[in-house]
Amino acid sequence: MKKVLGVALGILTAIGGFVDMGDLVANAETGARFDMNLAWVVVVGVIGIVVYAEMSGRVAALCGRPVFDLVRERLGARFGLANLAASFFINSLTLTAELAGVALALSLLTSVNYLFLIPGVALLVWLVCWRMPFETMERIFGLLGLCLVVFAVAVWKIGPDWSELLSDTAHPHVPATDNGFTYAYYGIGLFGAAMTPYEVFFFSSGAVEDGWTAKDLGVNKANVLIGFPLGALLSLAIMTSAHFVLAPRDISVDQLSQMALPVASVLGRVGLAVVLIGIFAATFGAALETALSAGYVMAQYFGWPWGKAHAPREATRFHAVVLLAIIGAAVFGMSGVDPVQVTEYSIVLSAAALPLTYFPILVIANDRNYMGDEHVNGRFVNAIASVYLVILVLVALATIPLIIITKGGQ
C-alpha cells in the first residue's frame, strides 16, 4: 500500500498535467473535431514529459533542490528571470483556467452560476495550500482524479472495433473539413498541454517536499512511468469518447459540460456523477499545483524559504505569492473572460515557452558537478531529450504565427 501511495505525487502531477482544465477541453475538442487524427500528439507528449520529468525528479532527489532553484544558479540571473517571467505569466493563466474549471464543475452539480462560485473555490484552494500537508494533498486529489477513468469505461462500453480504432489512430491525416494550419494549431495545443511547464516545477518541488534522496530514484522512475502514461491514457479516453459520441453529431466542444456528455449518454447518472467528481478533483488538483508553482518559482528564483514543510511564518513570502496568485487569478476569472478560451490560450502559449523550461533541465542533468558521475544522463536519454529539444524549439517558433493565422484555431 505504501508503494502504491508512493506514486501519488506522479499521479497528481500527471492528472494535473494531462487532464486539467486545458486537457479536458482540448482532448474532447480534438476528438470531436479531428477524430483520432491527433492522438499521436498525446503519445509524443507523454514520451517527452516522461523523459524530462524523470530528469527533474532525479535532479531534485540528488541535489535536494528543485529545478527552478538550479536554473538560476546554473544559467544565470537573466536567463532565470526570463524563465520566471514567462513561467509565472503562463502559470497565472493556467491557474485562472483551473479555478474557473472547479467552479464550472460545481456549477454543473448545483446550478449556481460559476462566477459566483469562483471566490469560494479560490478560498478553498488557498486554505488547502495553507493548511493541508503536502502528502495528504497529493494523495487525496491525485487519487480522486482517477475517477476520470470513467471515460475509459465509457469507451469500453461503447464497444468500438478496436482494430479499426487502432488503425485510425495509427494513420493520422488532416481532415477534409480543416486545413493544415488549424490541425497544427490544435496539435501544438495538445503538445503544450502534455508538457505544461508547471508539471516539472511542481514535480521537482514536490520531490523536495516529499524529502526524496538518492535512495528514492526508483520511486521517481515509478512516478513518471506510472503517473504520466496513466494521465495520457485518460487523455486518449476523453478524446476517443468524444470521437464516438460527439463527432458523428457535428458537436464541437466549447464548454466543459459537453465533454461529460459522452459518459452520461453511455453510463447514465452514476457515470455522470463520477465524471463530475473526477473533473472537480482534477481541476482542483491542478489549481493547487499551479498556485503552489507560482510560489515555488518565485521563491526559488529569489532564494526565499519555500514549501509546505515550512511553517507559514517561516516562509511568509512564499505563502504571500501563492495567496496573491490565487487572488489575481480569481479576479481575472470573474472578469467575464471565457474560461475555455483562457484555457486554450494558456496551453498554446505554454508551447511557446517550453524550451525555456526544458533546456535548463537537460543542461543540469548532464552536469557532473550536480549529478555526480553515476547519475548524469546516459547517451540514450540524451539522444531522446535532444530530439525533443529540437521539437520544443520548432513548436515554440510556430506557436504565435499559428495563433494569428488560424485566429485562435477557428
Add this chain to the structure above:
Amino acid sequence: MLPFVRPASGVWAAPMLIRGRLAVLGAAVVLLVGCTTHRVGPARTYDDFERKARTTAEDSLSAVETVRLLAEVSASGDAFGPYLSVSVSEQEDTLAGIEGDFASIQPPGPRSDALRDELTPILDAASTHVADVRVAIRRGNLRAADSVAAPLSADADALRTFLEQLG
C-alpha cells in the same frame, strides 16, 4: 554544498531577456484580443460573408445537436437536473451569441442579403426551440425533454442543408 557554477554570459543572456519580455507582451496582447467570446470582424466581400455564414451555421449546428443529445439523456433518466439545466442554458447563451454576432455583420451586397435571409430564420427557430427545452428542464419535466426537443431535429436538418448548399 554544491559549487556555484558560472552564470550565463551577458552576450546571449540579454537578448534572451528582451525576447522573453517581447514574448510575454505579445502573448498578453494575443490573450486580451483572443479571450473575447464571439468576436466578429467585418465582411468586406461576399466570400468573407459566406465564410462567416458557414462558421455561424457550423457553430449553431453544434449547439442544436448538443441540446438534442442533452434532451435524449434527460428523457432516458441518464442525467440530473442541475447538469441538464446548466448545460442547456450554456448552449442557449452560445446560440444567442452566435445569432447576435451574425446579425451584426453588415452584408456587403445583395447576394449576401440572400444568404442572410436564408440563415437568420433558421437561427431564430433554433433559439426558440432551445429555449423551450430549457424551460421544460427547469420545470423538472426531464422525461419530456426529448419530445419538447423534437423540433430541433428540423433545425439541425435545415442547418445541414444550408451548409451543403454552401459547398
